[in-house]
Amino acid sequence: MYTLHGMMCSYYTAKIRAYLGYKHIPFVETHDARLYQERMRPIIGYTRFPVLENDDGEVIQDTTVIIDTLEKRHPERPAFPDDPVLMLVTRIVEFFIDEFWVATAMHTRWNDPDGARFATNEFYMCFGDEGDEQVDWSCGAAVSRQMKAHLPHLGISSESGQQVMQRLLEEATPLLNKAVGPRKYAFGHRASLVDCCLHAGYFAHHYRDNAAMQHYLKTEAPALCYFLDNMQAAFSAPAEGELSMTDEFLAYLKYIGPVAAAWAKSAKQLAQPILEEVAQSEVLEQTVPTEIEIFDQTYQRGTPIFSAWKGRRVQEQYEALSDDERKRADKLMAQIGWDEFLSNPMGIRMERVGYHLQRFGEDEIKAAS
């Protein structure tokens, strides 16, 4: 039996909850912050939600690593598409939603006073209302302070950054609302990992926080709301049938793809010199300043090297394709703006060792330089 240490208001917890439900993997979910601090934090070495604990003592942190591990261990009701080209698209969406889109979720939560009030109150309920606001994770006020401290490096404390996020939300959401809905998933009539990612992109913040974005979704994007409720109860989501690209989802990908690719490219360029310098055993946790051109504006934000790793995973999926698959992929990648990123590979690889990211083996470095 697995225990999911998460929170209802946590962006990434929604991805794993949907995944476990879809997979029919038995689990219990706990929102006990004290239990987390006492038992999980000493093992992982930092506080990050969600964490998955197995009865045999195994503790896995990071949604991507959790899903990679469980998908191998529990092949029934596969969440990864059989078609490697659809898997490539899944990795792109995962990269975008996990690493970039999260800024839209932080924006609607913390830059809307109603969202901030709602979230702070939730943190009080989860973490308690007595404690030192300056001491990490000691009470609701301390957690709110820490979360708000992320706004500058997400590029959403400036007015221009907020405008970029708002426009992205208002233009991408109607497209997704056309692509998913009742009995309708991103790749047709069957759910898969990409749906868990999209669900996470909206559920905890945009959909659940009692703020203007929630009202917008309920009034303007009812099919997407239906999908989000459906994925929250993903146990009953269908696991049979072929997955395929739909016209509606392709329209969504054509919109978000170039934004995601521009940022992946920028992260790659900035990560490369760091990777060339660091020792292999060094923990990679740098955040580098990145900027991309979007809507005729320069959007600046910090990019953790972790995001470059997620971009590298997209590239690895592409590199594993056969010649025929690559022909199909190249056509699609050109349509969604990922051709340039994928044709200029980053030589150096990274890997997760324990709960940290490190540069991959020495030989790799020599070969790349």
Ligand SMILES: N[C@@H](CCC(=O)N[C@@H](CS)C(=O)NCC(=O)O)C(=O)O
């Ligand atoms: N890459 C991680 C991200 C997890 C993450 O950032 N979780 C947020 C809550 S939704 C968190 O714990 N943030 C704490 C912090 O940033 O201090 C994953 O996919 O699990």
